[in-house]
Amino acid sequence: MPALASFTLRRLARGLVTVWFAVTVTFLLLRLLPGDPALAIASPTMTEETRAAVLERYGLADPLVVQYGRYLLALVQGDLGTSFTQGQPVSSVLLERLPWTLLLTGAALVVTVLVGIPLGVLAAARAGSGLDRLVQGLGVTGQSLFVPSVGVLLLYVLGLQLGWFPIGGAYDRDVYGGEWYLSVLRHLALPALSLALVQLGAYVITLRSTLIEALGEDYCALARAGGIPYRRVLWKHALRNALLPTTTLVGLQLGFLVGGAVLTETVYAYPGVGRGIYEAVTQLDFPVLQGAFVLLAVTVVVANLLTDLVYGLLDPRVRT
Amino acid sequence: MAAPTRPSAQQPSEPSVDPAAEGATVEGVPGAQAAAVPGAPADVEQVAAGGSAARDTWRAFRRQPLGVLSLGVLGVLVAVAVLAPVLADYPSGTGSSVLAPPSAQHWFGTDNLGRDVFAQVVWGSRSSLLVAAGASALAIVLGTAVAVAGAWWPRLDALVGLVVDLVLSLPVLPLMILVAALVGPRTTTIVLVIAAFSWPEVTRVVRSLALTVVRLPYMDAARLLTPSATWIITRHLLPAVTPVVVVSVVLTASRAVLSAAGLAFLGLGDPRSWSWGRVLFEAQQAGAMSSAWWLTLFPSLAILALVLAATLASIAFNDARDPRSRVRR
Numbered sequence: 319m320p321a322l323a324s325f326t327l328r329r330l331a332r333g334l335v336t337v338w339f340a341v342t343v344t345f346l347l348l349r350l351l352p353g354d355p356a357l358a359i360a361s362p363t364m365t366e367e368t369r370a371a372v373l374e375r376y377g378l379a380d381p382l383v384v385q386y387g388r389y390l391l392a393l394v395q396g397d398l399g400t401s402f403t404q405g406q407p408v409s410s411v412l413l414e415r416l417p418w419t420l421l422l423t424g425a426a427l428v429v430t431v432l433v434g435i436p437l438g439v440l441a442a443a444r445a446g447s448g449l450d451r452l453v454q455g456l457g458v459t460g461q462s463l464f465v466p467s468v469g470v471l472l473l474y475v476l477g478l479q480l481g482w483f484p485i486g487g488a489y490d491r492d493v494y495g496g497e498w499y500l501s502v503l504r505h506l507a508l509p510a511l512s513l514a515l516v517q518l519g520a521y522v523i524t525l526r527s528t529l530i531e532a533l534g535e536d537y538c539a540l541a542r543a544g545g546i547p548y549r550r551v552l553w554k555h556a557l558r559n560a561l562l563p564t565t566t567l568v569g570l571q572l573g574f575l576v577g578g579a580v581l582t583e584t585v586y587a588y589p590g591v592g593r594g595i596y597e598a599v600t601q602l603d604f605p606v607l608q609g610a611f612v613l614l615a616v617t618v619v620v621a622n623l624l625t626d627l628v629y630g631l632l633d634p635r636v637r638t
Numbered sequence: 639m640a641a642p643t644r645p646s647a648q649q650p651s652e653p654s655v656d657p658a659a660e661g662a663t664v665e666g667v668p669g670a671q672a673a674a675v676p677g678a679p680a681d682v683e684q685v686a687a688g689g690s691a692a693r694d695t696w697r698a699f700r701r702q703p704l705g706v707l708s709l710g711v712l713g714v715l716v717a718v719a720v721l722a723p724v725l726a727d728y729p730s731g732t733g734s735s736v737l738a739p740p741s742a743q744h745w746f747g748t749d750n751l752g753r754d755v756f757a758q759v760v761w762g763s764r765s766s767l768l769v770a771a772g773a774s775a776l777a778i779v780l781g782t783a784v785a786v787a788g789a790w791w792p793r794l795d796a797l798v799g800l801v802v803d804l805v806l807s808l809p810v811l812p813l814m815i816l817v818a819a820l821v822g823p824r825t826t827t828i829v830l831v832i833a834a835f836s837w838p839e840v841t842r843v844v845r846s847l848a849l850t851v852v853r854l855p856y857m858d859a860a861r862l863l864t865p866s867a868t869w870i871i872t873r874h875l876l877p878a879v880t881p882v883v884v885v886s887v888v889l890t891a892s893r894a895v896l897s898a899a900g901l902a903f904l905g906l907g908d909p910r911s912w913s914w915g916r917v918l919f920e921a922q923q924a925g926a927m928s929s930a931w932w933l934t935l936f937p938s939l940a941i942l943a944l945v946l947a948a949t950l951a952s953i954a955f956n957d958a959r960d961p962r963s964r965v966r967r
Contacts (some may be wrong), residue, residue, distance in 0.1 A: 339804045347817055458953070462945040465895055466903050466918055467938030474931055570806065577811030581900055584922070595812060599819055599905050607819055611812040618809055 325630045333623045341616035344608055345389050349382060366479040369546060370497055398609035403601045408609035412591055416613065418488055419590035423579050424611050426513035427568065430521050433514070435557070438525030438564075443552055445530055453522060460519025465578045469512040469585035476508060483508050486587040509586045525564045562633060568623050572618045670822035691959075698958035705954025708947035715944055717764040726757035729912060737930050747932035750924040758917045759936050765913040766944065769829055769898040774891035776833035776955075781890075782883055783842025786875055789848035790867060798841065805838040809943075811900060818906040825908045828901060832894045839893070840886045844879050851878045881959050892945040901939055914940050 398408035442451035477485035483504055490501040533556045541551045580592030591610050598606035699705050732751045740747045746755035788798035814831050821827045899905060902915025902922045914937040921933035
């Protein structure tokens with residue numbers, strides 16, 4: 319499979335370039351922005367002498383290129399610096415938060431796909447009907463939602479008023495075994511739903527329009543002419559082809575999804591990377607902020623890479 | 639203007655609500671497809687007709703109730719921002735009634751310091767609209783310039799395409815957070831930060847049309863008539879991409895509102911001026927978010943009204959400027 323191999327290599331190279339770009343942009347921003355570049359390493363609350371000592375220790379007096387090389391070398395070794403406030407390596411602070419963010423975004427994606435596919439198919443199958451217009455209207459509204467607003471609304475109605483779900487955190491402290499997993503799921507429900515609602519609009523609208531396009535193509539007309547029931551053509555023939563552009567959209571939107579996760583985690587005090595960012599902002603903990611961006615960028619790149627590779631396996635057309 | 643003859647290779651029924659909010663890719667730009675068919679590049683013909691095309695678009699726009707309604711909502715929001723000093727006193731200090739629900743005296747209730755939430759929302763519309771206008775104006779100018787330059791000089795285009803792809807695949811909000819925290823949350827900083835990370839989206843949309851337009855015969859004709867690249871770009875290329883830019887302005891502005899609100903919600907709003915995101919942030923800080931529903935409901939509705947109206951207006955404009963969808967109606 320030489321085509322598949324070269325496709326994989328190209329995607330891998332692109333992922334690496336993206337990570338390099340993210341890392342370099344961060345470096346340049348931190349060093350070249352107006353204001354004190356030393357803020358990136360030395361806390362503004364330190365005294366003058368401590369700060370000078372810290373700057374010396376981190377080699378901020380060296381030329382920019384030397385600093386850049388050292389920065390890249392440290393990153394390759396997984397060193398993201400030290401948190402001001404917690405005194406621990408940023409990588410360990412963030413890595414213990416990352417699984418929660420992955421769980422939240424993953425669950426949101428699953429909900430988006432599970433709800434989005436039937437809605438999109440329904441709207442496309444009855445294009446122009448009242449139902450179609452309703453789905454489109456909801457889709458456009460969904461795209462205009464502000465994540466924290468949705469989060470607070472769900473938290474208030476389903477969490478506080480109805481009491482169906484816990485209103486914050488990621489798990490109950492005093493339960494073990496199977497019950498612990500159950501409590502994780504119950505805590506996950508509201509944040510994942512909030513995030514999915516914001517994501518859903520774009521998904522449904524794209525799926526709908528690509529499906530309508532696919533249904534108008536010759537192979538669908540042929541299938542219909544050959545006597546295959548409409549429903550089967552819709553779900554088996556058209557949907558399979560419409561899913562590719564839609565999945566590409568999901569890949570493109572992963573960056574937005576991560577941004578939404580930051581806000582959602584803040585609303586629900588969910589212990590992921592996003593909540594870590596919120597706490598780092600209030601404490602002006604720049605190494606954590608920088609590390610969080612790098613880590614999330616790498617996560618998005620890896621997720622995109624995986625999607626691409628799976629699609630390369632499933633669909634020969636994308637290998638070109 | 640007479641309806642242009644339909645190109646033979648027609649798309650099946652074009653969705654009336656296209657994924658314009660997703661940045662209007664090629665399918666959101668009807669001209670991009672029609673332009674490949676010689677003879678009837680819809681957008682280009684329209685632009686060449688000048689004022690009458692604008693009038694036609696406006697006439698078609700007025701026939702869309704949702705478009706008119708959303709334009710009205712945008713107008714009201716702008717009016718509220720301009721008339722803020724008349725509508726409410728600047729919310730400051732503390733008030734006597736703390737966390738009071740909405741009443742005749744305080745339409746939107748009061749916050750944990752007894753300040754009037756109605757006043758906060760009214761004054762907050764100023765900074766929200768300012769950030770939206772400022773950030774989208776900057777992003778549009780930069781994004782269009784980059785896209786057009788790339789389309790004109792193919793060597794530049796490879797780099798443009800690469801940078802756009804790279805920036806669009808990064809989680810932008812965490813990057814904005816980092817920069818805003820470093821430089822300090824001022825309204826000007828927020829505008830610059832949002833603009834700095836929004837232009838690639840504009841470039842992506844404008845570039846796809848510009849690349850089609852530069853290959854059209856009339857551009858070759860223009861090249862024969864003048865050696866001046868500036869002349870061709872400003873007189874022929876820019877007008878041809880203007881409709882997409884208009885849609886982009888609106889979408890970038892509404893994205894900017896959401897980004898600014900997101901930053902403010904995380905504590906990166908300008909502490910010296912009110913914004914909708916700041917009202918939410920202070921409610922969160924005070925731990926009053928879940929108990930005092932009015933603290934979050936009203937600024938949230940304001941954000942939704944602005945973003946939704948902008949999105950609907952851009953969709954209506956997109957439909958109105960496309961002669962093919964006009965014929966169908």
